[in-house]
Amino acid sequence: MTEKTASKAQAITSEVRRRIVDREWRQGDRIPDEAELAVEFGVARATVNKALQLLAEEGLLDRKRRAGTHVTVNPARKATLTIPIVREQIEQAGMAYSHRVIAQKRSPLPADASARMALPEGALLIHLRTVHYGDDTPFQVETAGSTPPPRPVPRRSTFSASTRMNGWCAISLVARRHGLSAENANARDARLLQTRQGTAL
Amino acid sequence: MTEKTASKAQAITSEVRRRIVDREWRQGDRIPDEAELAVEFGVARATVNKALQLLAEEGLLDRKRRAGTHVTVNPARKATLTIPIVREQIEQAGMAYSHRVIAQKRSPLPADASARMALPEGALLIHLRTVHYGDDTPFQVETAGSTPPPRPVPRRSTFSASTRMNGWCAISLVARRHGLSAENANARDARLLQTRQGTAL
DNA sequence: TAGTGGTCTAGACCACATC
């Protein structure tokens, strides 16, 4: 219900997502061609293409030229962040970007924290505090923690030339671990985030 | 330089962004029609459309039906987050979403903090700590602070059915304030983030 | 009401990676 009016592309996006969520199409499965889906849904291939690209951006689908479209095997890490788009803006705005790690600490994860999350007790926690500068003024303070595979901290700030910022807001995201994909996630995430593994370390 | 090969749409995106950054088109300016740009760049209107939509997502452009496309007046807040896309996934995955604010505190901004950022001294800081649940297990802990217009915390988590998460990572972002757009930013951000003002408060 | 973006289509060509 509450199926609000949407574009055909959106509708197809939703339907395909539903099939994935409902396990009609399972992880690793290859889904039909754009052409086939176009026929099934009675739309042009371009429309299917748009819909599937959306899902690929969401991380639900993996698309390759000759291989076809597959349901992403481990969608866990997905959704990490799409924010970094604006980096270009910042740098192109003539702001000299720089950052400095002002604190770094390793410690076992607090007992209550490991209890509350599905964490193995005693997991190592790496904690960083970083300041990011736009030109000479700090425009971002970042604190981040992660478990074993110390992932670079995805971060993105906003605001372009001639603007002031003053507030701040901290967001915590879960990160996945365990299971498959502990490796290949890194490559893709790094690319998406335009960040390199261990850069800040 | 380093102008890597890209699609025509990407090229147009870059060129338009350059014009904005270089102030050839200034804040509030109305830029040419899709049709005009299509002629100028020698491409189909659909291609221009795609390019401009990208920039609109980035927050550099404001597009309205009859009004045309304008350079966003206050791009400061932009880039907040694009992450929330996955919310549907989470909820459609059959996870019952819920969250609870476990701490809320108002305090004056610490002196050193207001000094480091371009903040008026003595600014009020609102601090929240929230836990987000997927079904019964907490999958996200969030801490957020903001200045006067207590903006709801943009947040998004990841991971869909049958996956475990365990890590966590905190990100701090700057938020803009002051200047124009202190009002209209909220509406748009709220929509983008699928979050409502004051929901958690 | 008319101008502008939003979307779709049918068709085409290309690039790539797998077979």
Added chain:
DNA sequence: ATGTGGTCTAGACCACTAC
């Protein structure tokens, strides 16, 4: 080699909303 997605096109119709 060839199937598949990536992209572009030219054209069309629609939906908004500022004028």
